[in-house]
Structures are given as C-alpha cells and as structure tokens.
Amino acid sequence: PDDADVRMAELAVRKALLDLDQAQLNLKNATVRAPIEGTILELNVEPGQSGSSGSHVATLADTKKLKLVVNVEQTDISQVIEGQPVAISLYALPDRIHKGIVERIAPVSETETGSVTFPVTILFTDDALDDVRPGMTASASFLASDEQQGDGQQGEIETEGDVSSD
Numbered sequence: 001p002d003d004a005d006v007r008m009a010e011l012a013v014r015k016a017l018l019d020l021d022q023a024q025l026n027l028k029n030a031t032v033r034a035p036i037e038g039t040i041l042e043l044n045v046e047p048g049q050s051g052s053s054g055s056h057v058a059t060l061a062d063t064k065k066l067k068l069v070v071n072v073e074q075t076d077i078s079q080v081i082e083g084q085p086v087a088i089s090l091y092a093l094p095d096r097i098h099k100g101i102v103e104r105i106a107p108v109s110e111t112e113t114g115s116v117t118f119p120v121t122i123l124f125t126d127d128a129l130d131d132v133r134p135g136m137t138a139s140a141s142f143l144a145s146d147e148q149q150g151d152g153q154q155g156e157i158e159t160e161g162d163v164s165s166d
Contacts, residue, residue: 038062038165041134061165066124066132068100070140070161071110071117080105080142086122087141090132090163098132099125100140122161136163 001009042059045051068088072080080102088098104121111117122140124132139160 032057034058034060036060036062041165061134063132063134063165064129065165066129066134067103067164068122068124068138068140068161069164070120070122070159072105072120072142072159074109074116074118077105077118077120080120085143087143088122088124088138089141090136090138092133092136093131096131098129101125102142120159132163134163134165137161138163 038060039062040058041061043057044055044059045057051057082102082105084102086100086102088100090096090098100122102120103123106119106121109116109118137160
C-alpha cells in the first residue's frame with residue numbers, strides 16, 4: 001500500500017471512531033432515567049417515539065409511601081391533630097383496615113363543594129400496601145389520640161378521599 005492508501009485507511013478509522021462516539025452519545029441521550037425509585041403509573045410515549053427536552057414522559061410514584069387526602073368539615077377540624085391515628089378503609093378492599101397517621105392539616109379551608117372543609121393528609125403506616133393503588137377511594141376514621149383522651153374529647157370523625165403517592 002502506498003502512503004495515500006494508508007492515509008485513507010487512517011481517516012476511515014478516525015471517522016468510524018467519531019461515528020461510534022456520536023452513537024454512544026445518542027444512546028445516552030435517548031435513555032430516560034427516573035429521579036426516584038418507584039412504579040410507573042402512566043407512560044406518555046411509545047418505544048421509538050422522539051421526545052423533547054422537558055417533556056412529560058411518565059408518571060412515577062413511590063407506592064411504598066401512600067397518602068390519603070380527605071376533607072374534614074370545619075365543625076370537626078378542631079378535633080384533628082397532627083400525629084393522630086387513623087383507621088383507613090378502602091372501598092376496593094373492604095375486608096382490610098389500614099393504619100395511618102395525620103401528617104398535615106391544611107392551614108386554609110376549601111369551599112369548592114359549597115361547604116367549608118380543610119384538606120387533611122394521612123400517611124399510611126402499614127407495611128403491607130401491595131394491594132393499595134393510587135386513585136383508590138377510601139374512608140378515614142380519625143381515632144382519639146392519647147392526648148385527646150386525656151382532654152376528655154370523645155367521638156370519631158369519618159370522611160372520604162382518594163389515595164395518592166409521594
């Protein structure tokens with residue numbers, strides 16, 4: 001081979017290496033990585049479909065950290081405190097009662113339904129949540145905490161909401 005043939009072969013190798021680098025970069029950019037560990041609840045693209053930067057590809061949730069948001073009437077909200085135990089009954093799983101605690105009480109009321117209610121977030125505390133899915137409808141019974149029993153507060157508040165994930 002003469003010098004020109006060697007030079008052409010070297011250029012072909014360089015081009016092949018550049019093409020390989022570009023293909024590896026394209027593959028890296030085509031891979032979708034989740035920011036958290038969890039379960040895909042909704043997929044908004046098909047395999048092979050192109051997406052743009054910042055587009056919503058999937059809905060991902062940590063189904064080990066499920067929450068229930070319920071609206072508590074203004075007449076009952078004073079009986080609800082953070083950390084209060086809650087019994088949760090899911091309509092889809094009526095034979096099981098799940099445990100939870102009040103995680104947050106909204107500081108501002110909502111009046112969308114015509115009555116004044118306060119959103120209360122309940123965190124499921126059970127370990128066995130494999131059958132529970134975000135979107136399921138549930139009812140919550142707020143149980144008297146030790147602090148409330150000491151104050152002589154009695155009674156149970158019951159309300160409904162939908163399960164969500166973190």
